[in-house]
Amino acid sequence: MWKWLHPYANPEVSYHLTGRLLPWFSYLTAIFLFVGIVWALVFAPADYQQGDSFRIFYLHVPAASLSMGIYVGMAIAALCSLVWQFKLADASAAAMAPVGAVFTFIALLTGAAWGKPMWGTWWVWDARLTSELILLFLYLGVIALHNAFEDKALAGKAAGILTIVGVINIPIIKYSVEWWNTLHQGSTVSQLGKPSMSIEMLWPFIVCLIGFALLVTTIICIRFRTEILARNSMRPWVKELITPPEGQ
Amino acid sequence: MQFDSISAFFDMGGYAFYVWLSYGVSLGVLLILFLSSKADHNKIKQQISQRQQRENKLREAAKQQQAQANEHHTLNNPQHTSDETNEALS
Numbered sequence: 242m243w244k245w246l247h248p249y250a251n252p253e254v255s256y257h258l259t260g261r262l263l264p265w266f267s268y269l270t271a272i273f274l275f276v277g278i279v280w281a282l283v284f285a286p287a288d289y290q291q292g293d294s295f296r297i298f299y300l301h302v303p304a305a306s307l308s309m310g311i312y313v314g315m316a317i318a319a320l321c322s323l324v325w326q327f328k329l330a331d332a333s334a335a336a337m338a339p340v341g342a343v344f345t346f347i348a349l350l351t352g353a354a355w356g357k358p359m360w361g362t363w364w365v366w367d368a369r370l371t372s373e374l375i376l377l378f379l380y381l382g383v384i385a386l387h388n389a390f391e392d393k394a395l396a397g398k399a400a401g402i403l404t405i406v407g408v409i410n411i412p413i414i415k416y417s418v419e420w421w422n423t424l425h426q427g428s429t430v431s432q433l434g435k436p437s438m439s440i441e442m443l444w445p446f447i448v449c450l451i452g453f454a455l456l457v458t459t460i461i462c463i464r465f466r467t468e469i470l471a472r473n474s475m476r477p478w479v480k481e482l483i484t485p486p487e488g489q
Numbered sequence: 490m491q492f493d494s495i496s497a498f499f500d501m502g503g504y505a506f507y508v509w510l511s512y513g514v515s516l517g518v519l520l521i522l523f524l525s526s527k528a529d530h531n532k533i534k535q536q537i538s539q540r541q542q543r544e545n546k547l548r549e550a551a552k553q554q555q556a557q558a559n560e561h562h563t564l565n566n567p568q569h570t571s572d573e574t575n576e577a578l579s
Contacts, residue, residue: 282512283498286491293502297511304515343522351511358507456519462525470533474540483537 252469259462266459273452280445281415288442296317300445303453305348308376311341311457315383316408318369319401326353331397333470334404334465335387342380342455349373360424368417369425372410379407393472 248254261335281299288295305330315337352370353363364370384451418427439447473479492498501508 278512283490284494287502292504294504294507296495296501296508299512300515340522343518347515347518350514354507354511358504456523460523460526463523463530467526467530470530470537474533474537479537481539483534485542 243377249394250327250329252329252332252473252476256466256469259466263459263466264302265310266455266462270452270455270459271301271454273333273448275452277445277452281449285445286439286441291359294355294358294376295442298442299353299449301348301351301355303417303450304344305373306450307453308341308345308348308373311337311344311413312379312404312408315341316404319397319404322397323405328394329469331393331401332468333375333461333465334383334397334401335468336461338380338383338400339464342377343383344457345373345377345380357425363423367423367425368421369414369423372414372417375410376407376414377409383407389399415464419484436454458459466469470482 245423249258272439277299281296285299287293314336318330318334321327322334349370352373357363357364382403386400386403389395391400417423418425470479499505499509
């Protein structure tokens with residue numbers, strides 16, 4: 242049943258497949274992000290209570306959801322690597338970690354810049370903010386472990402264990418606004434069936450979310466290809482791919 | 490269009506600092522991440538290519554040394570070589 246998947250476990254096949262997909266992801270990213278951000282900044286209505294500071298929402302929420310989404314992806318990759326010794330999974334986990342860290346940083350920064358005018362403070366030690374900060378530290382720990390060992394397989398194993406232990410933080414972030422009293426508001430968007438957001442705000446948000454998700458895909462593809470090359474540099478197909486300039 | 494003028498757009502209803510701080514830093518950080526990811530990719534390619542060049546050079550040097558050693562061998566044992574040459578010719 243899963244046999245059609247097997248060729249993609251081959252680093253050479255994966256390298257060329259991502260190479261072919263990369264231009265499409267790049268163009269789609271540029272289109273969606275441009276439309277989404279212009280829509281969010283210029284055409285979306287101002288909030289009746291928060292005014293134009295609400296425009297930070299179009300960065301903050303996609304960044305925060307992607308920071309968690311990337312972590313879940315990284316954890317699935319780590320699990321595949323630890324359970325099935327699937328080497329490419331390590332490469333993809335190593336490719337995801339820095340992207341996730343950057344999106345977590347953006348979520349924290351835009352949250353602070355939105356919190357200052359709305360709550361009167363840049364930062365409070367409440368459940369949502371603190372657990373998101375821990376997510377940043379988890380990402381930094383995973384990146385550090387990936388770089389701590391000369392042996393990439395060993396590094397992948399260490400980072401993978403930390404990643405899987407850290408998954409416990411994801412439901413804590415998600416439900417922190419329900420479990421504890423917090424300054425952070427509850428979910429606005431993901432209440433399916435009863436949208437608590439006007440359509441003129443929802444559409445630019447969806448375009449921004451898709452745009453940022455495509456950007457994540459693009460950057461992870463680039464980094465994944467770098468990881469493949471670094472881990473397979475002695476293989477004949479890599480040597481053939483990168484022939485040194487003649488006459489040297 | 491939600492703004493009457495360009496200056497109203499930049500003012501963001503009085504929240505200019507917070508909105509532009511968010512958008513500015515976010516886009517800046519993402520741009521750095523994107524460019525450094527591309528740079529890393531080129532760097533690893535360059536490293537592999539350099540190592541290949543070094544290996545090729547070493548292989549060439551080893552071949553030359555081998556050839557020299559053979560020459561040396563020939564000079565010292567002319568009889569042996571001529572035998573070999575004869576063999577090859579015959």
